Amino acid sequence: MKTDNLLQQINFIKEIDKVKYIQRKTKLFNSDRNENDAEHSWHLAMMTIVLAEHSDVPVDILKVLKMVLIHDIVEIDAGDTFIYDTAKSHSNTDEERIAANRIFGLLPKEQADEFISIWEEFESGQTNEAKFAKTMDRLEPLLQNVSNNGGTWKEFDVPYDKVYDKKKVIKDGSAAIWDYAEKIINESVEKGILKKTSK
Template structure:
């Protein structure tokens, strides 16, 4: 075993512990506590394993799990941008790319390249794996907000149209999960927890 390689990997592992301190706006299911990025990533990984059979096309489940586990690591440097933020565009890829290069750059070169490539693939959203990973990323907060009487939708007065626009990407990874999600959105409007 290469000592230098192990030291680099351990430094990376210690660095990503900071992900536990990055607070998201969305609250845990049936809770008033905000989740952190590490909890979010873990939940997406489990969702991927459980829901993979609903992907529109066959996917490499391990690759999707890697994507959802690393996609928000860049927020250690770049911060979490609220998806419905009106002041800052959620598409802050350049800032996040700098973060990816720094954080993944702590790893040995071959691992750093693999992680950056997977992160870029997720961001591009073109492959079947990236489409499904992005579906999971949009589906989880929908489940949280519907369990919390509108959650961040109500707190930040987010309209149905804005939510629908952001959640529609679910369909690219899974038509069946999108149908379920769309039904939840309509039910939320009917219950008055999402304003049309």
């Protein structure tokens, strides 16, 4: 039985190598190279460890780490949906659900069930762990865009109100991090790297 588990786990490990090929719209800090999903997930995991003290409430750090490391694995099949996409919803989609069942289903049943449950918890964003994980997920590209003089905001003509609306979920996990994030969003307007328009 353990051998069967190992083979299934190795197949999963091979499959998730594809995460390294999923290109995101955001670029690395102070760079013109696009980030991939694996780099994004690694960075969120490090941010979780470093910034955990700023969570509004105590959280299970291991669970948050699991969330940030697996939340984008579904993009192997479903692709990356740009957070400011106007044509496609960034929320949990049928494609992502099918992808979660297929990819996590490569694992032994108990692990598959756990990973699907953790992915669902992250997507719903209701628990303290999910809120903090989403704080990390929204903070990283904000920092990247600021470092790149507007980055994807400029490239895709994203206005202040859209950025503010998508980023305000940060406050659900950390008031302190939201205070910082709100400040740099507003400073980005003052610097002219984020347009304050209604449309």
